[in-house]
Amino acid sequence: MVRVRLLTAAVLLAMMIPAGWVIVQAMPGQLGTTEEVARLRNALLIEPSHPQDFSWTPAERPASFSVDQGLVPQAVQRFVAPMQTIDNTWERGLALANALRQQGPRGRPIQKDTVTTLQQIQSTGQGYCSDYTQVFNALTYAAGIDSREWGLSFDGYGGWGHAFSEFYVPEWQQWVFIDIFHGFYVSRNDQPLSVAQFHDALDNNLDITVHRLQQGRFLFPSNADALAYYRRGKNEFYLWWGNDSLSYDAHPLIKLVVPISRSLEQLAAITLGLHPTIRPIETASNTAQRQTMNTLKNGLLAALAAEVILGLLLIALLVRHRQLSRQQG
Numbered sequence: 001m002v003r004v005r006l007l008t009a010a011v012l013l014a015m016m017i018p019a020g021w022v023i024v025q026a027m028p029g030q031l032g033t034t035e036e037v038a039r040l041r042n043a044l045l046i047e048p049s050h051p052q053d054f055s056w057t058p059a060e061r062p063a064s065f066s067v068d069q070g071l072v073p074q075a076v077q078r079f080v081a082p083m084q085t086i087d088n089t090w091e092r093g094l095a096l097a098n099a100l101r102q103q104g105p106r107g108r109p110i111q112k113d114t115v116t117t118l119q120q121i122q123s124t125g126q127g128y129c130s131d132y133t134q135v136f137n138a139l140t141y142a143a144g145i146d147s148r149e150w151g152l153s154f155d156g157y158g159g160w161g162h163a164f165s166e167f168y169v170p171e172w173q174q175w176v177f178i179d180i181f182h183g184f185y186v187s188r189n190d191q192p193l194s195v196a197q198f199h200d201a202l203d204n205n206l207d208i209t210v211h212r213l214q215q216g217r218f219l220f221p222s223n224a225d226a227l228a229y230y231r232r233g234k235n236e237f238y239l240w241w242g243n244d245s246l247s248y249d250a251h252p253l254i255k256l257v258v259p260i261s262r263s264l265e266q267l268a269a270i271t272l273g274l275h276p277t278i279r280p281i282e283t284a285s286n287t288a289q290r291q292t293m294n295t296l297k298n299g300l301l302a303a304l305a306a307e308v309i310l311g312l313l314l315i316a317l318l319v320r321h322r323q324l325s326r327q328q329g
Helices: 002-025 033-045 074-083 089-100 114-124 129-142 195-203 223-232 245-250 252-257 262-271 284-328
Strands: 147-153 161-169 174-178 184-188 209-212 237-240 278-280
Touching: 002 033, 002 284, 033 262, 033 284, 074 089, 074 114, 074 129, 089 129, 089 161, 089 174, 114 129, 114 245, 129 147, 129 161, 129 245, 174 184, 174 195, 184 195, 184 223, 195 223, 195 237, 209 223, 245 252, 252 262
Parallel strands: none
Antiparallel strands: 147 161, 147 237, 161 174, 184 209, 237 278
């Protein structure tokens, strides 16, 4: 009995080591806890990428890229209905973006399911960039437009960054970048650019024209400030490998854990493979950042494996302790 108790205490102590390491990784650095937690999440989600990961068309969409396939909620249908009469895909996509920006944006995160987020954006303009891209995923799906969600980071793929979108215009046979939250898209030689083309233009210091959306506030002092912002983050562009906002919300497990904790929701989604991964645009200039994230990912997976093994051992010891107690009783 004494031996089992000592072993149990030793296992509990051992479990504190990997847990403590993870807590240290999530401690505030120069920014804050939220940004560091986002870094841990992104480390678990980051995957190697290839140029073709960003150049495929909807007809060639990789099977692993998750998209919505179910019914569209009525709130989303009502929002999209006025734009459904617009035949031109480019104009329909712009109309969706402008309609979404009519009340804002005004900042402050919503971080709710897509329908709730849409309703709050409509009524108050509240929401962060990721709230707007989440809703745009659903709106484009309802409107018969293919879209993709992107991110950029200023802190090594952590939580200090931005979310933006692009949608496919079949009439032009290309993707087109759009920043719904800040309120603009870009072009060269009068042709709107995709995210990959925008990234290449930033990387090569090419001339870029900023076009402001008609509705909502433009959130930069000037067009030059908008380009400077993206130029600062050009080394850490990444594509979210999926845009299935509605299917994600509808999953039974997500519905179960959402009221408890957003962090628990994301952890459960990552564990079950429901959360989209991220694929960075790999360049020589972001090699160090990607290596750091891969090292962190390996550390997190090792810590998780250790906790699982130690947890199973702890259960076995507790069962053994109960058996010995009954025998002595």
